[in-house]
Amino acid sequence: MKFSFQxxxxxxxxxxxxxxxxYLVRIKKKSFIIATLLGPILMGAIMFLPTYFALNTKGxxxxxxxxxxxxxxxxxxxDKEINFEYISIDLExxxxxxxxxxxxxxxxxxDFELNEPQGFVLYGASNQSMSTLMSIENTIELHxxxxxxxxxxxxxxxxxxxxxxxxxNTIYLNNTGEEKESSSGAATxxxxxxSFMIYMFVFxxxxxxMRGVIEEKSSRIIEIVLSSVKPFELMMGKVIGIAMVGxxxxxxxxxxxxxxxxxxxxxxxxxxxxxxVANTEISSKSDMISTTLNALGGINMxxxxxxxxxxFIGGYLLYGALFAAIGxxxxxxxxxxxxxxxxxxxxxxxxxxxxxxxxxxHGSISFxxxxxxxxxxxIMMMRIPFGVATWELILSIFMLILGFLSTxxxxxxxxxxxxxxxxxxxxxxxxxxxxxxxx
Amino acid sequence: MDLIKINHISxxxxxxxxxxxxxxxxxxxxxxxxxxxxxxxxxxxxxxxxKIIQQDQGKVFLxxxxxxxxxxxKIGYLPEERGLYKKMKVGEQLxxxxxxxxxxxxxxxxxxxxxxxxxxxxxxWNKNVEDLSKGMAQKVQFIATxxxxxxxxxxxxxxxxxxxxxADLIKNEILELRDxxxxxxxxxxxxxxxxxxxENITLINQSKKILDGSVKQIKEEHKQGQYIIDYxxxxxxxxxxxxxxxTDLEGDLKRANIxxxxxxxxxxxxxxxxxSVQLFAFSEKIPxxxxxxxxxxxxxxx
Numbered sequence: 001m002k003f004s005f006q007x008x009x010x011x012x013x014x015x016x017x018x019x020x021x022x023y024l025v026r027i028k029k030k031s032f033i034i035a036t037l038l039g040p041i042l043m044g045a046i047m048f049l050p051t052y053f054a055l056n057t058k059g060x061x062x063x064x065x066x067x068x069x070x071x072x073x074x075x076x077x078x079d080k081e082i083n084f085e086y087i088s089i090d091l092e093x094x095x096x097x098x099x100x101x102x103x104x105x106x107x108x109x110x111d112f113e114l115n116e117p118q119g120f121v122l123y124g125a126s127n128q129s130m131s132t133l134m135s136i137e138n139t140i141e142l143h144x145x146x147x148x149x150x151x152x153x154x155x156x157x158x159x160x161x162x163x164x165x166x167x168x169n170t171i172y173l174n175n176t177g178e179e180k181e182s183s184s185g186a187a188t189x190x191x192x193x194x195s196f197m198i199y200m201f202v203f204x205x206x207x208x209x210m211r212g213v214i215e216e217k218s219s220r221i222i223e224i225v226l227s228s229v230k231p232f233e234l235m236m237g238k239v240i241g242i243a244m245v246g247x248x249x250x251x252x253x254x255x256x257x258x259x260x261x262x263x264x265x266x267x268x269x270x271x272x273x274x275x276x277v278a279n280t281e282i283s284s285k286s287d288m289i290s291t292t293l294n295a296l297g298g299i300n301m302x303x304x305x306x307x308x309x310x311x312f313i314g315g316y317l318l319y320g321a322l323f324a325a326i327g328x329x330x331x332x333x334x335x336x337x338x339x340x341x342x343x344x345x346x347x348x349x350x351x352x353x354x355x356x357x358x359x360x361x362h363g364s365i366s367f368x369x370x371x372x373x374x375x376x377x378x379i380m381m382m383r384i385p386f387g388v389a390t391w392e393l394i395l396s397i398f399m400l401i402l403g404f405l406s407t408x409x410x411x412x413x414x415x416x417x418x419x420x421x422x423x424x425x426x427x428x429x430x431x432x433x434x435x436x437x438x439x
Numbered sequence: 440m441d442l443i444k445i446n447h448i449s450x451x452x453x454x455x456x457x458x459x460x461x462x463x464x465x466x467x468x469x470x471x472x473x474x475x476x477x478x479x480x481x482x483x484x485x486x487x488x489x490k491i492i493q494q495d496q497g498k499v500f501l502x503x504x505x506x507x508x509x510x511x512x513k514i515g516y517l518p519e520e521r522g523l524y525k526k527m528k529v530g531e532q533l534x535x536x537x538x539x540x541x542x543x544x545x546x547x548x549x550x551x552x553x554x555x556x557x558x559x560x561x562x563x564w565n566k567n568v569e570d571l572s573k574g575m576a577q578k579v580q581f582i583a584t585x586x587x588x589x590x591x592x593x594x595x596x597x598x599x600x601x602x603x604x605x606a607d608l609i610k611n612e613i614l615e616l617r618d619x620x621x622x623x624x625x626x627x628x629x630x631x632x633x634x635x636x637x638e639n640i641t642l643i644n645q646s647k648k649i650l651d652g653s654v655k656q657i658k659e660e661h662k663q664g665q666y667i668i669d670y671x672x673x674x675x676x677x678x679x680x681x682x683x684x685x686t687d688l689e690g691d692l693k694r695a696n697i698x699x700x701x702x703x704x705x706x707x708x709x710x711x712x713x714x715s716v717q718l719f720a721f722s723e724k725i726p727x728x729x730x731x732x733x734x735x736x737x738x739x740x741x
Contacts, residue, residue: 433453438493
């Protein structure tokens with residue numbers, strides 16, 4: 001594939017030409033091609049490695065149990081994942097045996113009082129996973145509870161009849177009264193992923209805008225170009241051209257990630273099959289996956305995707321304009337540094353606030369941050385998977401459009417003056433003066 | 440006929456007056472010199488003509504029409520501060536810049552080939568600009584300025600950065616463009632190039648126009664009745680002239696700069712001189728633009 005300026009369109013208006021040049025120059029760069037190829041590989045790895053490892057952990061753990069109380073007999077039941085073996089030897093002896101054996105741990109149950117259950121210990125050769133610990137703890141607790149109930153004089157049958165196994169289904173009610181299954185887990189992941197991507201893209205491509213402007217200014221081509229086009233056209237051409245680079249990269253990432261995911265799952269499938277179709281672990285995993293898919297069905301993915309595109313472009317335009325204005329006031333990246341912090345601060349604040357928003361996606365902080373255009377691209381993407389009222393979404397979109405139109409206008413006024421200034425030490429006061437300069 | 444008419448242009452930056460009430464006209468199909476020391480306001484005036492910056496007051500007319508962005512696009516402008524996109528190839532860059540000027544791609548390619556050939560850059564079409572020497576980059580910038588065959592060319596210090604050979608090459612191209620009917624505004628603070636190129640000049644200093652007119656007429660006006668003579672013998676000082684300076688030439692030949700103090704014809708002067716010395720050469724001393732320039736802008740003159 002060879003892109004070339006020989007292919008410059010025969011007839012095109014000026015702004016189109018500028019967009020085309022900005023676009024072509026960047027997608028031909030090695031750094032772009034490398035980032036585009038590496039991105040999906042990384043994404044594929046992040047998405048599939050945990051699954052891969054989860055499916056391939058050594059299935060059987062085995063524990064020994066010393067029950068000095070005699071109350072826990074038959075409580076730990078071996079299954080496919082964990083094997084329990086009751087032993088009746090001295091604790092010290094068992095501990096020293098444990099190191100020599102290939103057992104994963106030793107559960108010690110002392111002679112305890114039902115009223116005051118204490119002294120339970122898990123000796124292990126290595127650190128146990130959180131889920132193993134929880135399941136053992138849970139088993140002991142449940143059994144002690146039923147022992148207490150028995151001691152209080154309740155009939156065993158009655159106690160068994162108390163046993164309830166529930167699975168909490170969360171249902172999201174929307175305005176139309178329609179009920180949808182939702183999963184806050186899936187919503188969290190989607191929210192984080194889309195917010196982070198917008199943050200990264202805005203930061204990365206905003207900075208690209210700034211460097212592009214600095215390059216034109218410091219290489220002194222600017223005045224040659226300005227004898228053909230207006231400063232605002234040049235700025236818009238650059239901002240839009242780079243937006244298209246970002247979109248191209250995003251689309252390529254989607255396509256490649258999809259492709260690589262398919263490749264990886266094909267590569268993984270023989271091992272999956274090896275473990276046996278009847279394997280409960282697999283079936284429980286696939287249960288989990290189907291639950292997740294059902295939950296995804298509850299989240300309006302069309303809305304998420306179209307909102308993502310809108311906030312991606314809107315957020316980029318808003319910040320890209322400001323970055324371009326900074327560039328026009330700077331002759332080098334170092335010059336630009338002093339203006340960077342105030343511009344990037346809202347971006348960083350948004351990312352830090354994501355966990356706050358997550359705690360209360362419908363609270364007032366979440367609401368206001370998803371309306372204010374400087375934070376809305378990230379914050380709204382975090383909120384959408386949890387469901388946002390239509391009027392809030394419309395208000396937020398309207399505010400963002402208003403926001404980027406304003407920053408483009410402000411940036412344009414600074415840019416037209418700044419781009420021709422050389423050798424002046426620029427500060428905020430001077431930026432304001434440029435902005436106020438009459439046309 | 441005048442191509443450009445500038446009416447009472449003023450521009451101030453931040454309390455500093457860059458141009459005050461400049462009016463001038465630039466005749467069609469000629470080379471016009473915009474002269475002045477550094478910081479006089481030349482570049483500001485050019486940027487106002489090309490609408491890159493806005494004047495505070497006054498108007499610029501091109502062909503009797505107030506200048507618009509669409510008209511600007513037909514101008515060829517070579518700024519003093521000029522550069523190119525470093526990461527682009529020479530050919531691509533020229534195509535891009537000429538398309539911005541409204542040229543079709545095919546025509547641009549055709550003309551770029553001709554110009555690269557003309558300026559000895561043929562083999563550089565596919566080279567990155569950052570690999571060019573400064574002189575070569577200047578040539579590429581010059582080509583970018585003239586590719587769309589503009590009726591009006593504005594060249595701000597076009598020879599800076601060129602060695603004498605290439606400066607001559609560019610000078611000849613400029614003259615050729617004029618012969619083909621282009622009007623050229625030529626801004627410089629270096630006077631040597633002015634006399635052989637410009638028909639008309641305007642001299643600005645410290646934001647004000649201090650002189651304008653045709654080069655011939657300005658020189659005529661600034662003659663001070665001085666003559667250069669080569670002679671042998673001793674000049675008699677009782678005559679009706681003052682001797683301003685004498686230098687020794689080879690042998691007993693001397694050269695003197697003399698100034699007539701009476702309104703007489705050169706023949707009268709020669710008649711007087713031949714009485715006392717052997718006269719070998721006699722010529723009227725015409726002031727160079729450089730001398731006029733210096734006499735006009737040096738502070739001692741005020």
